[in-house]
Amino acid sequence: MNFGLLQPWLLLGAIAVAVPIWLHLRRKEEPNLVRFSALRFLDDSPQARSRPLHLRDLVLLALRLSALLLVAAAFAWPYRREPERAIVRESRVYILDNTLSQQANGGFGRDRTRILDELDRLGAEIQVAAIELTALPRVAVGFGDDREVARQRLRDLTPSHQRGSYLAAFRQAHNLLANSLGQQRRIVFYGDHQANQWTEEVNSPPFLERVRLDVAPPPATNAPTLALAEPQLQRVFLGDKAVVHFTAKLTHSGGVTRGQITLRANDQLILNRPVDLAGQPETIVLQAQWEVDPGLWLRGEAGIEGAPDALARDNRVFFVLPPVRVGRVALLARSPYLRLALSPEVMRGYWATRAIEPAQLGEELGRTTDEDVLVVESNYLQSHEARQLVGRYLEQGRGVFLLLDRVAPAIHGALRELGFALPAAPDPTPPAPARLQYFFSNHPVFHPFSSPDYGSLLEVEVRPTSRLDALEGMPLLFSESGDGLFFQGTKFPGRLFVAAFGLDREQTSWPTHLTFIPFLDLCLQNLRPEDATPLEFEPGATAVLSLPAEPPVREVVLRDGTQELRRHPVDQGQAQIRLPDRPGWYALTYDTGIVPERFVAVNPSPKESQLTYLTAPDALRLWQIERPNAAAPAPAALPARLSLAAIWQQRLWWWLLVAGLGALAIETLWTSLRRHSV
Amino acid sequence: MIASPHLTSSVLERFDPRVLAALEGLELKARYVMEGFLAGLHASPFHGFSVEFSDYRDYQPGDDLRHLDWRLFARTDRLHVKRYLQETNVRFYLVCDTSASMAYRGTRAWGTKLEVARILAAALAWFLLRQHDAAGLVAWSGSRAAPHYVRPSQQPAQLGLVLGQLEALRPAGGPCLARLLDQTARLVHRRSVILFFSDLLEPAEDVALGFKQLRFYGHECLIFQVLDRDELEFPFGEAQVFEDLESGLRRAVTPAVAREGYLARFGQFMAHHQELFRSLEMPASVVRTDENPWEALAMFLAQRKRRP
Numbered sequence: 001m002n003f004g005l006l007q008p009w010l011l012l013g014a015i016a017v018a019v020p021i022w023l024h025l026r027r028k029e030e031p032n033l034v035r036f037s038a039l040r041f042l043d044d045s046p047q048a049r050s051r052p053l054h055l056r057d058l059v060l061l062a063l064r065l066s067a068l069l070l071v072a073a074a075f076a077w078p079y080r081r082e083p084e085r086a087i088v089r090e091s092r093v094y095i096l097d098n099t100l101s102q103q104a105n106g107g108f109g110r111d112r113t114r115i116l117d118e119l120d121r122l123g124a125e126i127q128v129a130a131i132e133l134t135a136l137p138r139v140a141v142g143f144g145d146d147r148e149v150a151r152q153r154l155r156d157l158t159p160s161h162q163r164g165s166y167l168a169a170f171r172q173a174h175n176l177l178a179n180s181l182g183q184q185r186r187i188v189f190y191g192d193h194q195a196n197q198w199t200e201e202v203n204s205p206p207f208l209e210r211v212r213l214d215v216a217p218p219p220a221t222n223a224p225t226l227a228l229a230e231p232q233l234q235r236v237f238l239g240d241k242a243v244v245h246f247t248a249k250l251t252h253s254g255g256v257t258r259g260q261i262t263l264r265a266n267d268q269l270i271l272n273r274p275v276d277l278a279g280q281p282e283t284i285v286l287q288a289q290w291e292v293d294p295g296l297w298l299r300g301e302a303g304i305e306g307a308p309d310a311l312a313r314d315n316r317v318f319f320v321l322p323p324v325r326v327g328r329v330a331l332l333a334r335s336p337y338l339r340l341a342l343s344p345e346v347m348r349g350y351w352a353t354r355a356i357e358p359a360q361l362g363e364e365l366g367r368t369t370d371e372d373v374l375v376v377e378s379n380y381l382q383s384h385e386a387r388q389l390v391g392r393y394l395e396q397g398r399g400v401f402l403l404l405d406r407v408a409p410a411i412h413g414a415l416r417e418l419g420f421a422l423p424a425a426p427d428p429t430p431p432a433p434a435r436l437q438y439f440f441s442n443h444p445v446f447h448p449f450s451s452p453d454y455g456s457l458l459e460v461e462v463r464p465t466s467r468l469d470a471l472e473g474m475p476l477l478f479s480e481s482g483d484g485l486f487f488q489g490t491k492f493p494g495r496l497f498v499a500a501f502g503l504d505r506e507q508t509s510w511p512t513h514l515t516f517i518p519f520l521d522l523c524l525q526n527l528r529p530e531d532a533t534p535l536e537f538e539p540g541a542t543a544v545l546s547l548p549a550e551p552p553v554r555e556v557v558l559r560d561g562t563q564e565l566r567r568h569p570v571d572q573g574q575a576q577i578r579l580p581d582r583p584g585w586y587a588l589t590y591d592t593g594i595v596p597e598r599f600v601a602v603n604p605s606p607k608e609s610q611l612t613y614l615t616a617p618d619a620l621r622l623w624q625i626e627r628p629n630a631a632a633p634a635p636a637a638l639p640a641r642l643s644l645a646a647i648w649q650q651r652l653w654w655w656l657l658v659a660g661l662g663a664l665a666i667e668t669l670w671t672s673l674r675r676h677s678v
Numbered sequence: 679m680i681a682s683p684h685l686t687s688s689v690l691e692r693f694d695p696r697v698l699a700a701l702e703g704l705e706l707k708a709r710y711v712m713e714g715f716l717a718g719l720h721a722s723p724f725h726g727f728s729v730e731f732s733d734y735r736d737y738q739p740g741d742d743l744r745h746l747d748w749r750l751f752a753r754t755d756r757l758h759v760k761r762y763l764q765e766t767n768v769r770f771y772l773v774c775d776t777s778a779s780m781a782y783r784g785t786r787a788w789g790t791k792l793e794v795a796r797i798l799a800a801a802l803a804w805f806l807l808r809q810h811d812a813a814g815l816v817a818w819s820g821s822r823a824a825p826h827y828v829r830p831s832q833q834p835a836q837l838g839l840v841l842g843q844l845e846a847l848r849p850a851g852g853p854c855l856a857r858l859l860d861q862t863a864r865l866v867h868r869r870s871v872i873l874f875f876s877d878l879l880e881p882a883e884d885v886a887l888g889f890k891q892l893r894f895y896g897h898e899c900l901i902f903q904v905l906d907r908d909e910l911e912f913p914f915g916e917a918q919v920f921e922d923l924e925s926g927l928r929r930a931v932t933p934a935v936a937r938e939g940y941l942a943r944f945g946q947f948m949a950h951h952q953e954l955f956r957s958l959e960m961p962a963s964v965v966r967t968d969e970n971p972w973e974a975l976a977m978f979l980a981q982r983k984r985r986p
């Protein structure tokens with residue numbers, strides 16, 4: 001049995017023993033002493049003073065010292081601990097997977113119960129810690145925690161919707177073990193062995209050294225699942241009405257044959273219909289369109305219900321879409337179709353167009369503020385001022401829509417500066433008229449046209465001005481012969497679209513086609529500089545919001561409906577917010593205001609919906625450093641720990657305090673008796 | 679001019695040690711002692727010590743016109759120049775003993791011996807500087823490697839310098855009078871008047887050489903021997919332990935038994951010193967710390983009066 005001190009620094013109080021020692025050693029005034037100046041006349045040889053410093057009243061001194069030492073020791077709060085608990089034979093770290101996929105079939109609760117059962121069986125010679133695997137793996141139980149505390153902390157964990165990294169959890173467990181005392185080191189992994197977790201981090205360099213790995217067996221079979229993910233929304237302007245185009249990926253596996261889809265937006269039921277999944281691919285893109293007020297935030301959710309489904313938490317996705325903000329367009333083009341399409345009669349409420357007169361390009365260059373997007377025909381690029389204006393828009397992060405309506409020698413250089421090239425020699429046979437045949441359906445401009453509801457792009461016919469090659473850009477639209485007809489430049493901070501044709505009647509039939517106004521609106525929306533802050537996050541993610549400079553904002557408040565969840569301080573126009581664990585859409589308000597300034601959606605990672613498992617992951621083997629001859633560390637002594645409650649139950653400090661006070665009482669009595677006797 | 683600076687008994691009673699103790703600063707205390715003393719004299723001793731108008735002589739071309747007496751010119755229609763007495767050339771040194779025995783203060787004393795010596799020295803410095811005499815200071819604190827030394831001067835600021843040094847004196851160390859005399863002889867080159875303030879509690883033979891050396895150089899010495907009543911009379915009653923202030927030696931003494939021997943040895947000691955000073959023609963007076971110091975000042979003035 002040995003002793004420990006709960007407050008060892010209070011032993012510094014023992015320094016006070018110097019006080020009684022000094023009191024005893026100091027020179028007391030002698031009552032009959034006369035300091036005299038003429039001592040030499042009293043005797044010829046006065047005796048030399050011999051008064052060495054010596055301790056008087058040794059009993060009194062001992063009592064005073066004892067009292068002080070006992071009181072100081074009592075305040076340091078000593079306690080007993082058992083020496084047999086001081087040897088650590090094994091340090092063990094449990095990794096408890098608390099990602100969304102682990103919630104399938106109650107995996108998290110089951111594994112937590114296993115760990116709790118093991119904790120009950122483990123002896124004191126095994127040091128235990130536990131890591132909760134979430135978006136940011138964290139130490140739920142430390143090596144120093146009492147077993148009862150560890151159990152309580154594990155019971156307090158709640159199932160999460162987050163996606164975490166197996167690799168990060170194993171690294172954290174290894175770091176914990178690096179500072180442990182056990183002769184053996186072990187990591188015990190309780191997770192669902194999701195296949196995409198093991199495979200995506202298999203290339204990490206090995207880092208586990210002299211650590212034994214125990215992994216709980218994965219589920220016997222892949223679990224059936226039904227999930228919705230990756231919601232995408234786009235406002236599509238059809239000229240006379242505004243609709244929102246919604247897509248989401250529906251994933252099903254494991255024999256789900258039928259589901260019920262619901263779609264709600266702004267408290268309104270948009271869709272509620274069954275869907276037949278039998279024989280369908282595992283991933284289906286759901287599409288929907290409905291008319292919306294462009295001036296309002298759009299927020300809603302889509303859900304799928306069906307059976308069998310091992311993981312119901314991924315059956316809903318949430319989405320938000322900001323209201324339309326009127327954009328500003330500078331137009332340097334003579335195409336009557338383009339001028340008409342961008343006129344206030346057509347684009348009111350969406351785009352405000354300002355036509356630039358070619359004769360006033362010099363004044364345009366002198367303007368201090370630019371519009372959001374510049375629409376320009378290549379004919380004007382023969383002018384040096386126009387080329388300067390295009391370069392300025394792109395350098396400043398704004399958008400440029402260039403229509404190649406004419407090819408002249410001066411335009412070759414201008415296009416090359418923009419990252420495109422025309423044939424060196426004039427083409428003796430100009431390109432023949434061609435229909436649009438292929439388009440990049442994942443691109444935001446063309447994504448809605450994958451639905452026939454907005455018209456078919458394949459009906460549009462164009463006559464390219466010239467063949468155009470992208471040196472620094474990518475084609476988005478192709479002719480029947482595979483020639484690029486519409487490109488996106490990648491050379492500049494600002495976005496650049498280049499059409500290989502003009503919008504005159506001789507060059508294309510597009511302006512009279514149903515798809516032209518939505519296409520033009522989508523192009524301008526995509527060219528416009530946007531707020532870089534995303535609107536969708538994963539559960540538990542951390543995001544940095546950029547806030548407007550005026551009016552100044554001190555705090556950003558995250559709200560779930562009217563309930564305030566968290567407040568985040570704003571520093572230099574930015575706030576770092578932590579999103580909740582529960583999927584949904586949340587409002588952000590500023591300071592004391594209650595009117596939402598913006599909304600964000602929180603959706604689980606689609607990877608967590610892939611309930612396929614690996615039985616023998618290669619990563620576990622590859623992460624380990626093989627050193628067969630490495631000597632095991634000697635067992636270390638663990639500073640035996642007791643719970644605070646157990647320490648309080650021990651009365652050592654109390655007896656020390658009583659003894660100290662007793663010594664003081666005896667000292668007082670002793671002094672009093674001595675005075676009376678004198 | 680005064681015939682003799684004697685003080686009446688009524689004047690002596692005006693000295694109040696409590697008033698002296700209540701005064702702040704050495705200058706006030708010095709002025710209290712000296713002005714009280716001067717007020718009790720029958721006539722002012724100032725005459726003859728300072729710059730004084732003497733007589734007239736006829737104006738000679740080249741004389742400073744500032745010294746013309748224009749009033750006399752108006753009355754007599756003749757030009758006369760005022761003539762003055764020369765200032766005195768006497769230089770005074772105040773030499774103060776600061777050995778640890780000077781810290782003694784008896785039960786009836788109004789100050790320690792060093793305090794009394796300091797006030798006397800300050801009073802005389804104030805007085806001398808008012809007379810336009812040059813006054814300086816030599817002292818030696820036991821803990822210092824070099825003596826306190828203030829060169830004699832007639833400047834008005836000299837009083838502050840002397841008082842400052844006197845204030846800084848602290849009693850410490852063993853016997854130092856012989857060393858102090860030696861240092862004084864080294865520092866004082868011109869013939870001067872040296873005023874000693876000490877208890878002289880050192881063997882006469884030890885200090886005799888120093889006094890003889892000063893006398894040999896032609897200096898005029900006045901001795902103010904500051905002693906306490908306890909030293910002179912040894913009035914202690916009960917058996918006590920005595921500790922020497924300078925050496926720290928202790929001795930258990932029964933005063934009733936030791937008094938007779940003490941007084942005999944002390945009387946012998948005083949007789950040796952008186953013989954020494956008489957042989958060297960050095961006026962000496964005993965200043966008791968429980969009595970009025972004006973008697974000692976009267977001795978000083980009487981001595982100065984006898985000077986040509």
